[in-house]
Amino acid sequence: MQLTDTVAGPGPGGVAPGDPAGTGPRAGGRRGARRPGGSAVLGGLGVVGFALTWEVVAWAQVVDPAYLPRFTTTAARLVTELGEPRFWSALGDTVVTWGVGLAIAVVAALVAGAVIGLVPFLRRATRSTVEFLRPIPSVAIIPLAVLVAGLSREAALVIVVYAPFWQVFIQVLYGIGDVDTVADDTARSFGLGRLQRLRHVVLPTALPYVITGFRLAASIALVLTITAELVIGNPGIGRQIDVYRSAPDAPGLYALVLVTGGLGLLVNLVTRLVERRVLHWHPSVRREAAA
Amino acid sequence: MSTVRRSLTSVGYAAGLPVLLVLAWALATRGTANLYYPAPSRVLDAFVSTWLAPATLTRDVLPSLGRFGIGVLLAITIGVVAGTAIGATPWLRALLEPMLEFFRAIPPVVLVPVLMLLLGIDDTMRLAVIVSGSVWPVLLNTIEGVRGTDPVLTDTSRSYRVRGALAYRYVVLPAASPQIMAGVRLCLSIGLILMVISEMFAASAGLGYQIVYFQRQYMIPEMWAGILLLGLIGVAVAAVFQLVERRVLHWYHGSREVARA
Amino acid sequence: MPENTPLLSVRDLSKTYQAASGPVEAIGSITFDVRPGELVCIVGPSGCGKTTLLKCLAGLLAPTSGSVTLDGAEVREPPKKMALVFQEYGRSLYPWLTVRDNVALPLKARGVPKAERQALVERAVEEVGLGHAMTTYPWQLSGGMQQRVAIARAVAYQPEILVMDEPFAAVDAQTRADLEDLVRRVWKDLGVTVLFVTHDIDESVYLGERVLVLSSSPTFVQEDLTVDLPAERDQLTTRALPRFTELRTHVYEQIQRAKRGEAVAATP
Structure with missing residues (x-):
């Protein structure tokens, strides 16, 4: 039941695993009559149609070509860009900032979430503070981060960590809160100790939520990494985009925007794969099949 | 007696930690004159004297909020209308889905430089940034929600010849509303971020501009007060959303609770 | 006949x-x-x-x-x-509409004037013995009562x-x-x-x-x-x-x- 939720349940506003609220479509619609072959062809047509429309609009010079280069120009530029060491070092910087930020956020959220989630007193005492801190837009702290850490990766990390931390933290709380009291009581009546209950009751219940939190956090962290680079100016794809904007070098700008989209898709795809992998062997997946 | 006690306890739980944190902050900054971390009282002073001053309110805060409001309303409208059309038309959905997924994967903020180039730097561009960045979650969730309508409900509506505008009003949109609201939630937080970011680039007024300005001028309490204001706006938006969501989806939450019991 | x-x-x-x-x-x-x-x-x-x-x-x-x-x-x-009653009562009633509105929607679609619609709805809901549950939501009712609502909807449609x-x-x-x-x-x-x-x-x-x-x-x-x-x-x-x-x-x-x-x- 829980696993096919489409909307955050009541309470802390967590997202049930499998929730499409954050990203892509649910795997497999209820109507089984879809032919994947046909829709792949149509989807390909859609992509080609988009490129063609872009080409024609640019060719007709609806907008000044200095501002809107043709699709083919942009694609050619993308290819040259891929041959430049500058591009790869920027991409490397972005990936490192993203990875480090995500790792810090996930670890911190797991520790804080587990401690606060397992102790009812802490859970109750922190609720109002969490509800206040969570909706603060992460970009609001950019000036503060710049002030404290300068125009550096450290400043960027403050922003990259902030929002994904809450995403995972809330999921941990939600997952622990979802532990079936009957299952827990049963385990207790069989004389399982605290640690054993944690291992056999709490962890299996919370894991799907945590993995979903991780997936959403990975996408958010990428968005914030590039945002930070663009606004703060620490090295990475985001800064390169701003450089091309002020040049102005429109083909370069559009090529890099396409790169960020591709990067976003890649992160989506990989985390989705990880999610499926991890939850595949997991006993709690049975509930999804049953729902 | 016991209800009084219970409500006192819950007030204690809600206020306890925030009060402690502010106290700790006040104590830590007492006596020292740390440039970066001003005392809470100074931040509060700055909050009242700068951000609540009529000039700042009318020049920076309200126009920003206005752009945010118009932007997200446009995004929600476009997202729901287009999403309903695409979701109800299988071939259109198959045609557009890969492109839409790609657009959604683009970090919304990189649209700022693109739109600056295309539209120049003005309010239209800032509005376009908000709309073009925050429309995707609503659009894609609406498509998904409309597509996922229970086939039994669809058959029921068809067999009773409920169609056209009536079907959209009473069947299609309510059925998709849980998904749509989840998209709206994301749309609001992205919209707020984009409102700030669009003003951090080459602007001369606005909330985001002012905060960055204070930071560059080393007016630290004022900058902190600006962050506090943004935080409050974020919390207020989340609270309003929650209220609306409870109303719109009361049937959904109710039926979920029954199913869970 | x-x-x-x-x-x-x-x-x-x-x-x-x-x-x-x-x-x-x-x-x-x-x-x-x-x-x-x-x-x-x-x-x-x-x-x-x-x-x-x-x-x-x-x-x-x-x-x-x-x-x-x-x-x-x-x-x-x-x-x-023709009026249809489905097996999946839980899924064929609109969960966002009350019993009254569930029964009334098909009549609205047919353009039955409001006063007549109300009378038809009331008679049908009474007929299945749910006169007291007009303003409740289907998911607040038991399975059998939900199916009664579906029957009332079919009956009110005057098929x-x-x-x-x-x-x-x-x-x-x-x-x-x-x-x-x-x-x-x-x-x-x-x-x-x-x-x-x-x-x-x-x-x-x-x-x-x-x-x-x-x-x-x-x-x-x-x-x-x-x-x-x-x-x-x-x-x-x-x-x-x-x-x-x-x-x-x-x-x-x-x-x-x-x-x-x-x-x-x-x-x-």
Whole structure:
């Protein structure tokens, strides 16, 4: 039941695993009559149609070509860009900032979430503070981060960590809160100790939520990494985009925007794969099949 | 007696930690004159004297909020209308889905430089940034929600010849509303971020501009007060959303609770 | 009652699905008539395409060949004169509408003026014994009560034919008995024609004036049986009649034969 939720349940506003609220479509619609072959062809047509429309609009010079280069120009530029060491070092910087930020956020959220989630007193005492801190837009702290850490990766990390931390933290709380009291009581009546209950009751219940939190956090962290680079100016794809904007070098700008989209898709795809992998062997997946 | 006690306890739980944190902050900054971390009282002073001053309110805060409001309303409208059309038309959905997924994967903020180039730097561009960045979650969730309508409900509506505008009003949109609201939630937080970011680039007024300005001028309490204001706006938006969501989806939450019991 | 002009007429109806593994013949060839005012039960082994047949009758699914005629007009889309009650009551009621609005929506779609609509809704909801639950939501009601709402919606629609697809398959035995009597009462009170699909042999004999036994897939009508039980039926006395037992044994044997695939078409 829980696993096919489409909307955050009541309470802390967590997202049930499998929730499409954050990203892509649910795997497999209820109507089984879809032919994947046909829709792949149509989807390909859609992509080609988009490129063609872009080409024609640019060719007709609806907008000044200095501002809107043709699709083919942009694609050619993308290819040259891929041959430049500058591009790869920027991409490397972005990936490192993203990875480090995500790792810090996930670890911190797991520790804080587990401690606060397992102790009812802490859970109750922190609720109002969490509800206040969570909706603060992460970009609001950019000036503060710049002030404290300068125009550096450290400043960027403050922003990259902030929002994904809450995403995972809330999921941990939600997952622990979802532990079936009957299952827990049963385990207790069989004389399982605290640690054993944690291992056999709490962890299996919370894991799907945590993995979903991780997936959403990975996408958010990428968005914030590039945002930070663009606004703060620490090295990475985001800064390169701003450089091309002020040049102005429109083909370069559009090529890099396409790169960020591709990067976003890649992160989506990989985390989705990880999610499926991890939850595949997991006993709690049975509930999804049953729902 | 016991209800009084219970409500006192819950007030204690809600206020306890925030009060402690502010106290700790006040104590830590007492006596020292740390440039970066001003005392809470100074931040509060700055909050009242700068951000609540009529000039700042009318020049920076309200126009920003206005752009945010118009932007997200446009995004929600476009997202729901287009999403309903695409979701109800299988071939259109198959045609557009890969492109839409790609657009959604683009970090919304990189649209700022693109739109600056295309539209120049003005309010239209800032509005376009908000709309073009925050429309995707609503659009894609609406498509998904409309597509996922229970086939039994669809058959029921068809067999009773409920169609056209009536079907959209009473069947299609309510059925998709849980998904749509989840998209709206994301749309609001992205919209707020984009409102700030669009003003951090080459602007001369606005909330985001002012905060960055204070930071560059080393007016630290004022900058902190600006962050506090943004935080409050974020919390207020989340609270309003929650209220609306409870109303719109009361049937959904109710039926979920029954199913869970 | 004009005996020889059928209200619903099904002629050589067949339906073949295109599956990934090739065409699947869900319905071989079905032919039958329903006369005005009849209460006909359709019973058949599970997987014999009852739901497919119903969807074709209701204009929700286009048959591969053959035709469905309702009151002289061929069914190509959901007809105005037909109301449907689905098996999945929990999914066929709109959870965001109250009982009143659930029943009223089809009437609104038909353009019935507000005052008349209200009167129809109230009468129908009273008829199924839910007058007290007008403003509740379907999910606040038990399964049996939800199915009553679905029946009220069908009744308020004032159809000439009421088509029910295994409506009581998912409710408990006691509720089911009550709902069966409700269907008999509605049929008698309103003079509406009822086509009732079920997989329950006892139910088909208890409810029906006529029972159509379907073969297993590819489906045809294996037997068209007239139920010569008294018009006044009662859960205790009717089910205790020797004739009831004979009829249900007969239908049971037919179904068993259908399952084994031994059957010979009753109508060539």
